[in-house]
Amino acid sequence: MKIKRDWIWGWTLIAPALALIFLFTHIPALMTLWGSLFSTPRGRKPSHFVGLANYERLIQDPTFWKVLGNNAIYALGTIPVSMALALAMALLVNRPFKGRALARMAYFTPTVLPLIAVANIWLFFYTPGFGLIDQVLGLFGAGQSNFLGNAGTALPAIMVVAIWKEAGFFMIFYLAALQAIPPQLAEAAKIEGAGAWTIFRRITLPLLMPTTLFVSINAVINAFRLVDHIFILTGGGPDNASSLLLYYIYETSFRFWDTAYGATLSVVLLALMCLLAIGQFFLFDRKVHYK
Amino acid sequence: MSGGAISLQGISKSWGETQALDGIDIEVPAGSFTALLGPSGCGKSTLLRIVSGLEEASGGQVMIAGQDVTQRPADKRNLSMVFQSYALFPHLSVAENITFGLRTRRVPKAERAERLTKVAALLGLSDYLSRKPGQLSGGQQQRVALGRAVISERPVCLMDEPLSNLDAKLRHAMRVELRALQQSLGFTMLYVTHDQVEAITMADQVVLMNAGRVEQVADPKTLYERPETTFAARFIGTPPMQILPATALGEIGARAEAATGRALQFGIRPEALFENREGPFEMVVTGGEYLGADALVSGRIGGSEALMRVPGRALPGPGAGLRLGLAPGDLHFFDARTGRRVTPPSGFAPFP
Numbered sequence A: 001m002k003i004k005r006d007w008i009w010g011w012t013l014i015a016p017a018l019a020l021i022f023l024f025t026h027i028p029a030l031m032t033l034w035g036s037l038f039s040t041p042r043g044r045k046p047s048h049f050v051g052l053a054n055y056e057r058l059i060q061d062p063t064f065w066k067v068l069g070n071n072a073i074y075a076l077g078t079i080p081v082s083m084a085l086a087l088a089m090a091l092l093v094n095r096p097f098k099g100r101a102l103a104r105m106a107y108f109t110p111t112v113l114p115l116i117a118v119a120n121i122w123l124f125f126y127t128p129g130f131g132l133i134d135q136v137l138g139l140f141g142a143g144q145s146n147f148l149g150n151a152g153t154a155l156p157a158i159m160v161v162a163i164w165k166e167a168g169f170f171m172i173f174y175l176a177a178l179q180a181i182p183p184q185l186a187e188a189a190k191i192e193g194a195g196a197w198t199i200f201r202r203i204t205l206p207l208l209m210p211t212t213l214f215v216s217i218n219a220v221i222n223a224f225r226l227v228d229h230i231f232i233l234t235g236g237g238p239d240n241a242s243s244l245l246l247y248y249i250y251e252t253s254f255r256f257w258d259t260a261y262g263a264t265l266s267v268v269l270l271a272l273m274c275l276l277a278i279g280q281f282f283l284f285d286r287k288v289h290y291k
Numbered sequence B: 001m002s003g004g005a006i007s008l009q010g011i012s013k014s015w016g017e018t019q020a021l022d023g024i025d026i027e028v029p030a031g032s033f034t035a036l037l038g039p040s041g042c043g044k045s046t047l048l049r050i051v052s053g054l055e056e057a058s059g060g061q062v063m064i065a066g067q068d069v070t071q072r073p074a075d076k077r078n079l080s081m082v083f084q085s086y087a088l089f090p091h092l093s094v095a096e097n098i099t100f101g102l103r104t105r106r107v108p109k110a111e112r113a114e115r116l117t118k119v120a121a122l123l124g125l126s127d128y129l130s131r132k133p134g135q136l137s138g139g140q141q142q143r144v145a146l147g148r149a150v151i152s153e154r155p156v157c158l159m160d161e162p163l164s165n166l167d168a169k170l171r172h173a174m175r176v177e178l179r180a181l182q183q184s185l186g187f188t189m190l191y192v193t194h195d196q197v198e199a200i201t202m203a204d205q206v207v208l209m210n211a212g213r214v215e216q217v218a219d220p221k222t223l224y225e226r227p228e229t230t231f232a233a234r235f236i237g238t239p240p241m242q243i244l245p246a247t248a249l250g251e252i253g254a255r256a257e258a259a260t261g262r263a264l265q266f267g268i269r270p271e272a273l274f275e276n277r278e279g280p281f282e283m284v285v286t287g288g289e290y291l292g293a294d295a296l297v298s299g300r301i302g303g304s305e306a307l308m309r310v311p312g313r314a315l316p317g318p319g320a321g322l323r324l325g326l327a328p329g330d331l332h333f334f335d336a337r338t339g340r341r342v343t344p345p346s347g348f349a350p351f352p
């Protein structure tokens, strides 16, 4: 009797949280999956079941492959660089020096600023002719450049902004992890004849692995999730050269109102991210030492 | 392997306002076991870290094996160190922890394995080599830390309270093991402790420190039998030597002060007192503490609190008056103003 009551209590207590999760996460996800099996209603034509037709279209859609490729380049280009930068900055501001608090704040500032504001600042940097970059390059006699308007440079230009923004954020995690490593470990290693590089490679880096795993999963998610700066900087152009998967989903669903195809793309994005996260766990698991 | 002597000359260290060390001169003979003993905060760890090179001295000179190493970084001083917290690398196995220093110094793999087998057998760690430090008991972790220090066979080994995290029984066992290890390998040991029993039982030489200065350097027997200051007298012994004012000893005190020509304090060890009908002191018993093998009788001698150690069965009741005897050599004289030991004129008999 008692046990049964406890059971009811338990469910009652978690019900509100459960309801919210189902309402706003799981049900929309399932509805997206369901919606991807139907056609988009157009005018007087209601939506009807089409099976996997949307997925067939996706496989034949060159734009999809283009943005997927862009996204891969974006992820491969930004994640390692921003993580390495984050680690370097964390190591730098973890040692005592004058003005350390100021340096930490300076590194963290890009993260605090809203991405829209950040994008605006960078828009000014990149402006052809009188932007900061062109003015500096102009001193060396270089001509006018158009990083954002050029198919070859638009994506790299966006990646630079993303790295600049993400590195400060990841630095915080690395800094916290570095401070959790007892300083005696480095001292003991030093006594045993280890130089700074050996200490970093054999002590610090392995002990940071849990953080590296955490940061890398976050970085992958962010690489597929962040699109705000594309709105400001390039709008995905020129000719989708700087469009990413999520931006393409946005355009498909809310500019062209092709909701069914948008749902299909979303399902693919979701599956991709699950796969990547799980893959990283397996990849890292053997190398991660948890306390 | 043989040890290298350590010589410290005028070492001082200050952090802003705080003066942690002030003019420390110590000679640690090669191959000796020297204990740095002192109360908490007296600067023992700071001194050890200066010897290791992990901390820079504000002044003075560190010599190891005849070479001035004051400016040398820690990884070039050719010594090993055991930390109070062990500082084992949590992500490395016991074997990797122990051989860490050999790897950084590029000792060939075959030799590493050979030395590891030897050290592991010596420390009883052979069955745990593949475990991580987190899967070991405190005593086993301590042994791993020891193994990491001894495998490299450096001439000097520094230890900072390596036994303070262990329980009493294990600590005793490790004291014996450590001492045996040091004697068989022959390295020079500088050993920090705040536990006088540890220092007395293990060391060849004890350096007693107080508030950043050296109070006394002596072998354990001399430290116990001839404390140079009231601080040393009060620090050594369980319970330590009691310091009584001259007034408490009445006639005896006045005679001694007259003979030495200065105001005195007197030191008496509780275990030096014994019951004797013709003895010079009168003690009024106020209580007692039964300790098992023996007991401590507390009471008053001439109005001052005093303790006497007696065999456990003969615990006198409160209120009893006892006449106590003391060998003349067991009455220690200290200058009342400076606290330094005073040697009475030869031929002076404290008890008429």
Ligand SMILES: Nc1ncnc2c1ncn2[C@@H]1O[C@H](COP(=O)(O)OP(=O)(O)OP(=O)(O)O)[C@@H](O)[C@H]1O
Pocket: B015, B018, B019, B020, B038, B039, B040, B041, B042, B043, B044, B045, B046, B047, B194
């Ligand atoms: N980094 C530091 N900055 C400022 N003061 C310090 C620092 N390290 C130690 N001190 C001070 O120096 C003095 C000696 O410290 P130390 O750690 O050497 O003491 P200790 O004898 O080892 O004590 P314990 O037995 O408690 O370990 C203390 O007063 C301490 O507060």
Ligand SMILES: [Mg+2]
Pocket: B044, B045, B046
């Ligand atoms: Mg200490």
